[in-house]
Amino acid sequence: MNVLTIDIGGTFIKYAVMSDDGIILSRGKIETPQNGRNELVETLAGLYRQEGEKFNIDGMAISLPGIVDSKNGYVVMGGALRYNDDFYLRHALYQHCPVHIVLENDAKCAVMAEATVGSLKDVRNGFALIFGTMVGGGFVKDRELYRGKHFSAGEVSYIITSRSVDPSIEGVWGNQCSTLSLCNRYARIKGRPVEEVDGIRFFQAVEDGDPDARSCLDKFAHEVAIQIFNIQNVLDPDRFAIGGGISAQPTLIDAIRTNLNRLYAYCPYHVAQAEVVTCKFQNDANLVGALQCYLADVKDGEGAESFDTVREAALPA
Numbered sequence: 001m002n003v004l005t006i007d008i009g010g011t012f013i014k015y016a017v018m019s020d021d022g023i024i025l026s027r028g029k030i031e032t033p034q035n036g037r038n039e040l041v042e043t044l045a046g047l048y049r050q051e052g053e054k055f056n057i058d059g060m061a062i063s064l065p066g067i068v069d070s071k072n073g074y075v076v077m078g079g080a081l082r083y084n085d086d087f088y089l090r091h092a093l094y095q096h097c098p099v100h101i102v103l104e105n106d107a108k109c110a111v112m113a114e115a116t117v118g119s120l121k122d123v124r125n126g127f128a129l130i131f132g133t134m135v136g137g138g139f140v141k142d143r144e145l146y147r148g149k150h151f152s153a154g155e156v157s158y159i160i161t162s163r164s165v166d167p168s169i170e171g172v173w174g175n176q177c178s179t180l181s182l183c184n185r186y187a188r189i190k191g192r193p194v195e196e197v198d199g200i201r202f203f204q205a206v207e208d209g210d211p212d213a214r215s216c217l218d219k220f221a222h223e224v225a226i227q228i229f230n231i232q233n234v235l236d237p238d239r240f241a242i243g244g245g246i247s248a249q250p251t252l253i254d255a256i257r258t259n260l261n262r263l264y265a266y267c268p269y270h271v272a273q274a275e276v277v278t279c280k281f282q283n284d285a286n287l288v289g290a291l292q293c294y295l296a297d298v299k300d301g302e303g304a305e306s307f308d309t310v311r312e313a314a315l316p317a
Contacts, residue, residue, distance in 0.1 A: 001058045003294050004051050006044065007106065007286040008032060008064040010080035010133070015047055016284075017055050018291050022117070025055060036083045037092070045096035059100040060093070061294035063109040063286040067151050070104045070293070076151060080133070102294045107136025107154065108145060109289030110281070114241050115140040116292040118280035123238035127231055128279060129156065129224070131244035134174035139235060145293075159227065177223045179246050186216045199246045206251055221255035228256070229263050232274040243279030253278055 001020040006013060009032060016027040030047075033039035044062070051057060065079030073090020090101045104112070111120075111128040120126035120140055130136035137156035139146045146153050157174025175181060179199050186205070187197040189212050205213035228240055246252055257276055264273055281288050 002055045003291055004048060004057050004060045005287045005290045005294075006047065006060065006062045007109075007290065008040075008062065008081070009106075010065065013043070013047075014287060015051075016287050017051050017057070018287070020291075020295060022288065022291065026051060032081070037087055037089075040081070040084070041089070041092050041096065044093055048097040048099075057099060059102070059294055059298075060097060061290035062089075062101065062103045063106045063290040064089075064103065065106050067155075068103050068105045068108075069151050070102065070147070070297075073101065073103050075103070100294075100298065102290070102297045104290060104293045105136075105151070106286050108138045108147070109287075109293060110136065110243055110279070110285040111138030111140065111154070111289065112145050112292045112296075113281045113285045113289035114243070114279050115143065115145060116296075117288065119241040119277050120239060125235070125237045126239045126241060127154075127235060127237040128241040128243055129228075130279075130285070131177075131179045131242070131246055133180050134178050136244075139237070156227065156231075161223075173223075173227060177220060177227070179244060182216060182220045182246075185219075186213055189216065199249075203246070203249045203251060217251065217255055218259070221252065222259045224256050225259035225263055228260060228274050228276065229271070232272055236272055237274075239275045239277060241277055241279045243281070243285060245282060247278050248282055 002025065003018055003020065004015065005018050006015045011032055012029055013032050014029050017025045019025060033043050048057060048060065065081060066084060067076040069076055073088060075084040075087045075089050078084030078087070090103055093101055107130050110130045114120040114128050115126065120128065124143055126140040128138050134157040137154035139154050157172060159173040160171055161173050161176055162171030183197045183199060183202050184194045186202050187194045202213060206217055242253060242256065253276065260274060260276065264271065279285065
């Protein structure tokens with residue numbers, strides 16, 4: 001079985017043809033359309049036609065931003081691509097690509113990769129935090145991805161951290177504790193344009209002994225540790241996995257663990273201590289996870305033979 005896996009980001013689309021055992025047969029990267037949903041559908045259909053000339057494509061697995069009703073192939077809210085709001089994307093795409101199609105939120109795809117073949121595969125209950133432009137998250141309960149009634153389980157970016165009665169974008173965790181916010185904070189301290197500081201440059205400054213970079217990292221790690229502490233006491237998972245590009249930095253994981261231990265030391269109550277590890281997958285996490293979502297969907301009986309029924313049932317009245 002060959003599956004065309006697609007990771008739609010706000011700026012770029014990464015894609016790969018993968019066998020059902022995870023072997024990448026072909027891969028590429030193109031710019032994400034910015035002119036609306038019709039252009040997006042045509043772009044995805046073009047990838048299907050392009051790769052279909054080289055491989056027998058049995059299905060499509062798509063990772064994308066926003067709140068996604070994966071069962072019905074419906075984008076509730078498009079996240080970074082707001083033109084996808086209230087959009088039955090699977091139905092629109094099926095008109096051009098008559099194969100089984102699975103959609104899932106990008107962070108949940110990354111979590112699915114860890115739950116099936118990554119750092120959470122050997123635990124029953126786990127939680128992953130994915131740091132990027134915002135903060136993605138996901139909860140694995142009894143070895144299955146938990147989506148919640150409104151498909152919003154794990155949306156840790158929207159945790160309110162401000163005491164203000166107005167939960168604006170400035171007062172949510174995703175804006176305060178993302179990779180982007182970490183780099184921007186350091187850039188402001190240094191008086192540099194924010195576009196000059198990325199994760200690689202920031203952690204190089206940490207390694208070079210820059211005290212400002214170290215201070216920013218410690219503050220960031222403290223804020224992450226607080227939310228891990230909170231999530232641990234609400235859900236009590238077996239393990240936390242930290243993902244996103246910056247998770248490849250051992251300095252980050254060490255700082256998070258140090259700050260967690262500090263919280264435990266000062267806490268007057270008995271609390272379970274969280275195990276924190278690094279995610280196995282980095283840049284390909286969403287592609288790997290999309291494939292795993294596809295395989296799970298087929299295994300659960302939502303396969304190609306029943307797809308037309310599912311698709312028609314999903315359409316608005």
